[in-house]
Amino acid sequence: xxxxxxxxxxxxxxxxxxxxxxxxxxxxxxxxxxxxxxxxxxxxxxxxxxxxxxxxxxxxxxxxxxxxxxxxxxxxxxxxxxxxxxxxxxxxxxxxxxxxxxxxxxxxxxxxxxxxxxxxxxxxxxxxxxxxxxxxxxxxxxxxxxxxxxxxxxx
Ligand code: HEC
Numbered sequence: 001x002x003x004x005x006x007x008x009x010x011x012x013x014x015x016x017x018x019x020x021x022x023x024x025x026x027x028x029x030x031x032x033x034x035x036x037x038x039x040x041x042x043x044x045x046x047x048x049x050x051x052x053x054x055x056x057x058x059x060x061x062x063x064x065x066x067x068x069x070x071x072x073x074x075x076x077x078x079x080x081x082x083x084x085x086x087x088x089x090x091x092x093x094x095x096x097x098x099x100x101x102x103x104x105x106x107x108x109x110x111x112x113x114x115x116x117x118x119x120x121x122x123x124x125x126x127x128x129x130x131x132x133x134x135x136x137x138x139x140x141x142x143x144x145x146x147x148x149x150x151x152x153x154x155x
Contacts, residue, residue: 050152051095054135056124061134064125067118071107082129087153095139096147099123116141130154 049055068078079085090098103119105111114122120141128134131154140146 049148050150051127051132052152052155053149054133055095055137055149056127056132056134056139057137058128058134060121060124060138061128062125063118064121064123064128067114067122068125071114072122075108078126078129081126086126086130090151091153093151094147095123095127095149095151096143096145098126098151099146100143120146 099119102122103112103114103116107113120139123146124139127139133155
């Protein structure tokens with residue numbers, strides 16, 4: 001229900017389908033129950049923030065690109081982390097999950113050898129490669145802040 005890609009808007013045609021009208025009522029009902037505190041949702045879903053909201057800067061993504069070329073490209077091609085492969089692995093998770101995976105496991109043989117700012121920049125670069133828009137402020141380096149940013153399907 002909270003997953004955006006479950007596309008209420010995916011239906012074709014200009015007239016509003018009766019099923020769609022029902023879905024709108026359902027969404028309103030659930031939102032009502034959540035605000036009344038009858039249904040609890042995880043913090044990331046509650047805040048509604050996502051990586052599609054312009055959560056990194058162009059400058060940060062280019063720093064990440066430089067780091068990726070210097071450190072990661074010895075073993076990886078960006079193609080491994082973009083398009084359908086990125087979608088299958090990461091959509092539905094958070095920027096924190098991606099950051100945590102990279103920061104605790106990579107580079108293989110020397111995990112944790114980059115600074116949090118460098119790992120965050122690499123994540124920003126991977127988001128940019130996947131078509132998410134840049135914005136006004138850098139992607140945070142704090143895991144809890146990053147966990148509040150859901151990886152939704154790229155716009
Ligand atoms: C010395 C080789 C090496 C380097 C350098 C390296 N990796 Fe990896 N990486 C691997 C191997 C091996 C795996 C596990 C097999 C796989 O998924 O390809 C892996 C897996 C991953 C995964 C998990 C894939 C998944 O979806 O489960 C991510 C993400 C990743 N690497 C990102 C990075 C990033 C970002 C860097 C640079 C900071 C980096 N790696 C540097 C070898 C390396």
